[in-house]
Amino acid sequence: MTVQPRLLVEKTLKLYVGGKFIRSESGRVDRIRATGVQPRDIYVCRASRKDFRDAMDQARAALAGWSGRSAYNRGQILYRLAEILEDRAHALPIDDEHVHLAVDRVVHHAGWCDKIQALLSTLNPVATAHVNYSMLRPVGVVVAVPDPADELLGMVEALCAATLMGNVVKLFVPLAAGELATALAEALATCDMPAGVVDVMTTDVPGLLAWANHHDDLDAIYIAEGAVDPELRASTQREAARVMRRLIHVTGAAESASPLTLQQLAEIKTVWMSS
Template sequence: MIGPSQTRILVEKTIKLYVGGKFIRSESGRVDRITPTRPPTDNAGADPRDIYVCRASRKDFRDAMELARKAQAGWAGRSGYNRGQILYRLAEMLEDRAEAFPVAREQVHAAVDRVVHHAGWSDKISSLLSSLNPVATAHVNYSMLRPVGVVVALPDPADGLLGMVEALSAATVMGNTVHLFVPLESGELAAALSEALATCDMPGGVVNVLTTDVTGLLEWANHHDDLDAIYLAAAAIDDDALKATQLEAARVMRRLILVDGAAQPASALTLQRLAEVKTVWMSS
């Protein structure tokens, strides 16, 4: 038992990956030390700046892909209204946990507003983008949206929390599952977001948060042929990595959604690119 005059043992924080609704360590065992963004506090002479971040490996990504693929059908099968409820619950958790984020409160509020914005689209976007098509035969022909599938999202690190919630909200509101690639230096922010995701009723595997060397893991993701789409802020990677991503996407006919950043929410047309159009013929 520690008396009042004795120093406490510093409990160092290891930030884990959030995969399949669980917090896990990388199978590689690799952990990077980072400098936290929040100012240090006095802790009896201990150094509070020791924060360790698990580095996601190629195997971690493959495992996450299996979980996301299994979760995708169930998530897409939910009503748009229910997906909106869960996104709104995420906004509630972000609001309640604002103090846990290593950023200014205004940035958390902006992220909350963005999640609410996308939650509002959940039961409306399909009606907006679906259509009844005129045909010259005795049939009814209509087009409807369905999710594109499993998405890798790389937001611009400069957009911080807002970029992360914009990417995951845009992908999930359309019924997709998503892997969020976050740079190691943003690990503390990713951890706070993951903790909110773990308490917002989001089914396991729908959103996976992988702290990693983004460019290195993207190279492996490009060669994973079961990946359906990449949601990419152009500023997140360099020109060479972007060109390689475009070439691999063309090789397997993978959808590549390039966005400028998170300053504005995704438009309805951008959301449409996170879905496929299914056309149905019925005899009249």
């Protein structure tokens, strides 16, 4: 029997937006070199401005449902993400040690979900016949820009820090990291994460971030040191000041976010009650 040569099924890595794998509305696709067992060219969709605008609309709709879930349930979903990443460790285009660091980081943040509120909430002393207390609520829709050098660890650090506080997040990933971004998106799609809570967008990060700075419905930007050049960082700060947008600077993913960093991903709600 003669074995006929077959055509290789070329893989196009899509955006993960609103719980679905979609192509960019622009139709733009970049070719990168895969680093898996069989090195080959693969194609990565490049997110456009309109993709981001559409994702923002879906994120705003998903915010109430995600923030309204119990902290315990959010922790369960993040832990399920860790389980899936652990199970797929050998299939990811990075070494197992790095995957295990990322998995451990997800477990770490899953554990904070039902503890951070108790740690950072307060009972405030007042001079009237009232009970006054402060509690956390999510800041809202967050764009996260991890340092590309941190690879998968940077991605999970950014998305977990934001989502454990009840936020929804748009994760901007460079096109060159398309394989890792897709692997993470596939894990998110199967870990019971509600649609629209985490969007993974491969793109020209500086270009899309420069445009996202002018989107007034965006509540916060989480940006790692080394993710963008100083000029774009400065313009991001100026635009954030213009609309009173929260800007969270982190040094990278070598260490997990401290409670004080997590507090920046929340707002403080103060409640007065008659005693």
